[in-house]
Amino acid sequence: MGKTQTRIQKKNRETILNAALDVFSQFGFRGSTLDQIAKTAGLSKPNLLYYFPSKEAIHAELLSQLMDTWLDPLHDLDPAGEPKAEILAYMRRKLEMSRNFPRESRLFANEILQGAPQIMAAIKGELKQLTDEKAAVISGWMQDGKIANSHPYHLLFSIWSLTQHYADFDVQVRAVLGDSANDPFPDAEHYLETLFGKLLAT
Amino acid sequence: MGKTQTRIQKKNRETILNAALDVFSQFGFRGSTLDQIAKTAGLSKPNLLYYFPSKEAIHAELLSQLMDTWLDPLHDLDPAGEPKAEILAYMRRKLEMSRNFPRESRLFANEILQGAPQIMAAIKGELKQLTDEKAAVISGWMQDGKIANSHPYHLLFSIWSLTQHYADFDVQVRAVLGDSANDPFPDAEHYLETLFGKLLAT
DNA sequence: CCTGTTTCTGACCAAATGGTTAAATTGCAC
DNA sequence: GTGCAATTTAACCATTTGGTCAGAAACAGG
Numbered sequence: 001m002g003k004t005q006t007r008i009q010k011k012n013r014e015t016i017l018n019a020a021l022d023v024f025s026q027f028g029f030r031g032s033t034l035d036q037i038a039k040t041a042g043l044s045k046p047n048l049l050y051y052f053p054s055k056e057a058i059h060a061e062l063l064s065q066l067m068d069t070w071l072d073p074l075h076d077l078d079p080a081g082e083p084k085a086e087i088l089a090y091m092r093r094k095l096e097m098s099r100n101f102p103r104e105s106r107l108f109a110n111e112i113l114q115g116a117p118q119i120m121a122a123i124k125g126e127l128k129q130l131t132d133e134k135a136a137v138i139s140g141w142m143q144d145g146k147i148a149n150s151h152p153y154h155l156l157f158s159i160w161s162l163t164q165h166y167a168d169f170d171v172q173v174r175a176v177l178g179d180s181a182n183d184p185f186p187d188a189e190h191y192l193e194t195l196f197g198k199l200l201a202t
Numbered sequence: 203m204g205k206t207q208t209r210i211q212k213k214n215r216e217t218i219l220n221a222a223l224d225v226f227s228q229f230g231f232r233g234s235t236l237d238q239i240a241k242t243a244g245l246s247k248p249n250l251l252y253y254f255p256s257k258e259a260i261h262a263e264l265l266s267q268l269m270d271t272w273l274d275p276l277h278d279l280d281p282a283g284e285p286k287a288e289i290l291a292y293m294r295r296k297l298e299m300s301r302n303f304p305r306e307s308r309l310f311a312n313e314i315l316q317g318a319p320q321i322m323a324a325i326k327g328e329l330k331q332l333t334d335e336k337a338a339v340i341s342g343w344m345q346d347g348k349i350a351n352s353h354p355y356h357l358l359f360s361i362w363s364l365t366q367h368y369a370d371f372d373v374q375v376r377a378v379l380g381d382s383a384n385d386p387f388p389d390a391e392h393y394l395e396t397l398f399g400k401l402l403a404t
Numbered sequence: 405c406c407t408g409t410t411t412c413t414g415a416c417c418a419a420a421t422g423g424t425t426a427a428a429t430t431g432c433a434c
Numbered sequence: 435g436t437g438c439a440a441t442t443t444a445a446c447c448a449t450t451t452g453g454t455c456a457g458a459a460a461c462a463g464g
Contacts, residue, residue, distance in 0.1 A: 008431085008441070026316055031232030034422060047442055049423065106315055109370070113308055113315075114228055116373050123377045131378050148400075153379060154393035158364055161371070165363035168311070171318050173359060175325045176333050191356035198350075198400045210411070210461090236452060248454080249412055257452065 025106040098167035105167035300369035307369035
């Protein structure tokens with residue numbers, strides 16, 4: 001953090017984190033090996049450990065970076081905006097994240113599946129705090145009759161679940177739709193707009 | 203399969219599979235160890251390997267058993283039933299499975315996250331076939347105006363995603379709702395009934 | 405009982421794993 | 435270029451891992 005980095009340090013740390021994201025997102029923390037990450041990064045194993053003190057440190061760094069970008073879309077939900085449009089825009093931003101950052105989504109999914117050993121604090125802290133705040137905003141919109149009544153927390157859960165599904169279960173989605181099928185995201189977006197549009201309609 | 207099993211064999215194979223489900227569902231295949239499974243099962247490692255030829259065989263057996271029970275709820279979707287009620291009942295059956303068999307749901311999620319190396323054949327085979335069949339039924343209902351129009355496949359995906367979310371991301375759901383909160387399933391069921399009820403309403 | 409079969413275990417093995425170290429190589433300011 | 439710090443690697447280590455094997459216990463059926 002505080003220390004200034006040389007060009008080489010910056011480049012190699014990025015290379016390592018990128019390779020680690022590849023590996024951790026597919027096999028989870030315990031299922032991944034340093035050799036695998038080193039090979040993916042095109043570096044030697046001792047060289048990895050020159051830049052990071054341990055396997056766990058690499059994983060922790062990835063998760064810590066992730067939490068920030070993960071919360072961004074929700075952060076942008078504007079209490080002063082038009083309620084239905086705001087929620088639909090949030091859903092679209094989340095879906096866009098699944099499309100553009102599927103590895104990050106899977107890294108997160110792996111961590112949660114394993115009981116969130118590394119990021120439970122952030123879940124109960126930052127994530128819960130932001131969710132509480134935005135659920136309150138949504139609740140206000142419902143009470144004002146701007147959108148139809150439903151459970152604000154489960155509404156947010158459903159946005160997370162549905163959008164991340166297209167990253168985490170991508171393999172299944174494509175297999176069921178048929179290998180020859182096109183990109184599933186446009187249809188997904190249209191479907192989700194319909195789904196949430198009807199839910200929120202007054 | 204064909205061979206008859208002694209009482210001891212049956213009991214121990216069950217014990218092993220149950221312990222393996224605990225471990226595999228939490229850490230994935232590569233993140234799990236035979237020692238861990240043996241310890242959980244209360245058996246020695248060589249004894250595990252007396253009942254199963256390898257770690258992979260245990261995992262394969264679990265996945266194979268899983269596919270059957272996993273498809274059951276969809277199998278029961280009745281083309282002759284009342285469309286909206288049938289789909290909502292299917293959603294409820296899937297949610298019930300997440301509640302009663304969260305380990306199975308996580309085992310499946312882990313497998314898909316890792317690219318479905320073991321069950322890709324079943325995904326492209328049984329699962330796709332059944333999904334195609336039921337999507338066609340739903341499509342028919344839409345064309346007959348029995349339920350509102352939307353994308354049949356993505357409708358099924360959304361049921362899978364939302365219901366399994368309450369098993370796979372249970373830790374996150376409970377953390378965000380607050381540790382003191384009650385069982386999230388009743389609220390989830392009510393929310394999902396509203397969500398799909400409005401989507402399907404004509 | 406006795407005997408053959410099933411079940412179980414301690415000891416072991418080769419390979420893989422996370423990590424260390426000392427020495428070699430490279431980059432760079434002067 | 436020279437000298438020093440930053441970078442890289444070969445060789446190594448202790449532990450863990452999936453799996454084997456020979457024999458010991460437990461369990462039948464007669």
